[in-house]
Amino acid sequence: KNQPVKKTEPEKEINEKTGASVSSAKEKIKAIDSFVQAVDYRLRCKAAIDILMAKLKMINAELSDQKKRTVISQTTSRIKSAESIYVKLIKKELTPDFETARKNLKDLIGIRVVCPFEDELYQVAELLEMQKDIRVIQIKDYIKNPKKNGYKSLHMIVEVPIYSAEGEQKELVEIQLRTMAMDYWSVLEYELYYKKRDDAEIEAELKKYAEEIAKLDSRMLKLRNKIEKM
Ligand code: GTP
Ligand code: MG
Numbered sequence: 001k002n003q004p005v006k007k008t009e010p011e012k013e014i015n016e017k018t019g020a021s022v023s024s025a026k027e028k029i030k031a032i033d034s035f036v037q038a039v040d041y042r043l044r045c046k047a048a049i050d051i052l053m054a055k056l057k058m059i060n061a062e063l064s065d066q067k068k069r070t071v072i073s074q075t076t077s078r079i080k081s082a083e084s085i086y087v088k089l090i091k092k093e094l095t096p097d098f099e100t101a102r103k104n105l106k107d108l109i110g111i112r113v114v115c116p117f118e119d120e121l122y123q124v125a126e127l128l129e130m131q132k133d134i135r136v137i138q139i140k141d142y143i144k145n146p147k148k149n150g151y152k153s154l155h156m157i158v159e160v161p162i163y164s165a166e167g168e169q170k171e172l173v174e175i176q177l178r179t180m181a182m183d184y185w186s187v188l189e190y191e192l193y194y195k196k197r198d199d200a201e202i203e204a205e206l207k208k209y210a211e212e213i214a215k216l217d218s219r220m221l222k223l224r225n226k227i228e229k230m
Contacts, residue, residue: 025086028096033082035098042079045109048160048171049077052111055134059127063120072124073180074114080107106137106157107174114183117221118143121154121177128156128175135159137172143182149203150210151186153178181217185210 035041056075063071080088085105089096094104101108115121121143129136140155154177159170178186189206197203 029082029086032085032096032098032101036079036082036085044162044164044169044171045079047162047164048109048173049079049111051160051162052128052134052158052173052175053077055128055131056111056113056124059124062127063123070116071120072113072115074183075111077109077111079109080105106172109171109173110176111173112176112178112183114178114180116180117224118179118217119221121179125154125156125177128158133161146210146214148207149189150207151189152182152210152214153186179217181213181220185213 053075056072060070060072085098085101085108086096088105089101092104094100113121113124115124125139128134136156136158138155138157143152143154146152156175156177158173158175160173162169162171185206189210193202193206
């Protein structure tokens with residue numbers, strides 16, 4: 001019963017799958033990192049993040065003003081680390097280098113939007129889609145179709161134009177929209193378990209909690225509607 005927990009450090013993960021040496025994995029991560037840390041790349045990522053954050057700020061101001069309460073409770077952003085890039089490329093059985101990542105990974109730049117209520121996630125998404133200068137490439141609705149483990153969120157991949165001396169270049173950004181309740185579950189599940197994934201009992205328990213949280217989420221929404229009609 002007490003199986004050894006699967007190792008999650010990238011070097012060890014790779015060792016199991018490819019037999020590559022630890023030092024070679026470290027070298028490849030280092031090579032990817034030199035691109036990830038390049039000033040030019042980071043500036044472009046930051047520009048894409050700034051553009052979307054400005055749009056989200058406007059959307060939040062507009063919706064919050066309409067509803068007389070805060071509609072977006074939190075936004076965060078990140079640029080995917082070299083280590084995460086490496087692990088993901090190996091998982092997808094792709095060559096672990098930066099060029100391959102740029103071509104194949106759509107979440108090198110990520111933004112997370114947390115709202116109190118589920119219906120407002122769709123309103124925010126819709127207002128984002130309406131913006132003329134950003135193009136929605138893909139939507140994955142894990143709220144209507146939760147993952148088998150119980151994970152819920154609305155994922156959008158959008159394309160943002162970045163203007164520099166070199167002209168216009170497009171960047172892809174993954175936007176994850178979640179309710180506070182979905183975020184609570186996802187963050188804990190990720191920290192505790194995402195990288196282990198090995199135990200059916202724990203999986204069943206996590207899934208049960210995801211369902212309980214979802215129930216509470218929809219009750220809160222109903223209560224909100226009732227209160228706001230008063
Ligand atoms: P990966 O799942 O990252 O390999 O990429 P994908 O192309 O399959 O995209 P997907 O939409 O499934 O997931 C993208 C991101 O959503 C992940 O990097 C996580 O941040 C988040 N995510 C997806 N599934 C889960 C999950 O089961 N639990 C948690 N906590 N987060 C998840
Ligand atoms: Mg996935």
